[in-house]
Amino acid sequence: MSARGVPDPARPADTPFALAREEAFARIRLLRTPHIGPASYFHLLRRYGSAVAALEAVPELAARGGGRVVPTPEERISAEIARVRQLGARYLFHDSPAYPALLAALDSPPPILTVRGDDALLRRPSVAIVGARNASAGAVKLARDFGAALAGAGCAVISGLARGIDAAAHRGALAAMADGGGTVGVIASGIDIAYPPENAALQDEVAEKGLLIAEMPPGTEPLARHFPHRNRIIAGLATGTLVVEAAPKSGSLITARLAGEAGREVMAIPGSPLDSRSHGCNQLIRDGAVLVQSPEDVLELLRDFGGAPRSLLREPEALAPSFPEEEAPADIEALLGAAPVAVDELVRQSGASPGAVQMALIELEIAGRLVRHAAGRVSLV
Known part of the structure; x- marks a missing residue:
């Protein structure tokens, strides 16, 4: 049982997985917070090092993006975890050894799966x-x-x-x-x-x-x-x-x-x-x-199959984000509109670094003002 009186959400499957209960709880809470999807979830973990720290930063990031967000209440997460256990299911986190390697290779894989x-x-x-x-x-x-x-x-x-x-x-x-x-x-x-x-x-x-x-x-x-x-x-x-x-x-x-x-x-x-x-x-x-x-x-x-498929269906790869620890967000809002645009195009036109552009996108997304589309494209709501 965790300190909140709910079963440990990080219960391992076949392989021991050392994830602190507080961090596991915070990860579920972070992902259930409004306007945070897989892309922003991973960006926040990379920038702040843990879900606990990222949750503390969310209100300020939303305010800087022009919105207001309060993390999902702890009571709701406790109830969700209890329901998962009642169903005989369990959580599978993106960095668990049991998490499928092929799925983890996607640009923004599901951070947390529920499996039974x-x-x-x-x-x-x-x-x-x-x-x-x-x-x-x-x-x-x-x-x-x-x-x-x-x-x-x-x-x-x-x-x-x-x-x-x-x-x-x-x-x-x-x-x-x-x-x-x-x-x-x-x-x-x-x-x-x-x-x-x-x-x-x-x-x-x-x-x-x-x-x-x-x-x-x-x-x-x-x-x-x-x-x-x-x-x-x-x-x-x-x-x-x-x-x-x-x-x-x-x-x-x-x-x-x-x-x-x-x-x-x-x-x-x-x-x-x-x-x-x-x-x-x-x-x-x-x-x-x-x-x-x-x-x-x-x-x-x-x-x-050795990583080079015979089929020819392809899309251009999106620019992989980087996150220097103290990099400030870029001023890119004027470059965004209702039409989706590639993130790497924002990097080129703004002259800012990929990390600075991504940080600006995170602030807008958490504020509820940004939509992410397929193939690494974004637009304003």
Whole structure:
């Protein structure tokens, strides 16, 4: 028990993890504070050295950015931790030895995950299987067969527990788990919320026999803005992402492109040009994804993956921030507007250092005046 009378939020999984209870509590509180997302969370930890110190700095930073923020009350965090324990779940912090290395390699990985089940699956060869919710019968069978074959070969099959392709991939993997393989479900809600409701039993089975992962706090209902965050976790956990069937501009294509941005393998099963549900896969192949037709094709790509994927889906890398300890924030507000702009463009135009620009962005973000977009871009609210 911690000093606040709640279970230690830093309880280890398989590997001992030396994180002080006060710091673990402060990390959860920092991440639950309004206007603090993964990017600002990591910037604050780097600058101040601990979540305890960062929390103390938040009100002043918000004031300098033109806003007012009060850290989330301790009582709310205590209640959340108690709920996580009640559910048989646990927290996984970004610097825990059990935290998946592939996910940690993202520019802004989820700082804290809530997990329930066997996190040894996070150390297995991994492939994400995603696709349409209103999938055709043939595509559902393909997803189930691929999930079974890959889990039977010892892989972790990752998906989002949605209708259609996701559910079929999970069911196939659950039916054929062998040699350490299994399935990982990533959800857009809290760990205690099933969505869609008809997949509640499947979600429980994934948690009991595989692994269930949530980034949102317990009790959080899935909102539209949560699904892109879930998609980035799915893409980030996997060595490769396979799209079975998807319409253009679907969430599955977003997941595939996020995988490409992360330097992972992107695969797609081709379909008939007469079926709109195949247009997304055909488009991905045209844009550089690897065409696959069997689970053996996927296994071959995973075995041969050495950090240089065969697929050609790429995005330019964002400028990595640096944080000299005492660097003052740059004056960049006049360069920002409603249209997203790359952070490295702000560095070029302002003439300031990357650390000074990032510190200014943090102040604006904590004040609730900045929005972060994909590919390292930002805009004013």
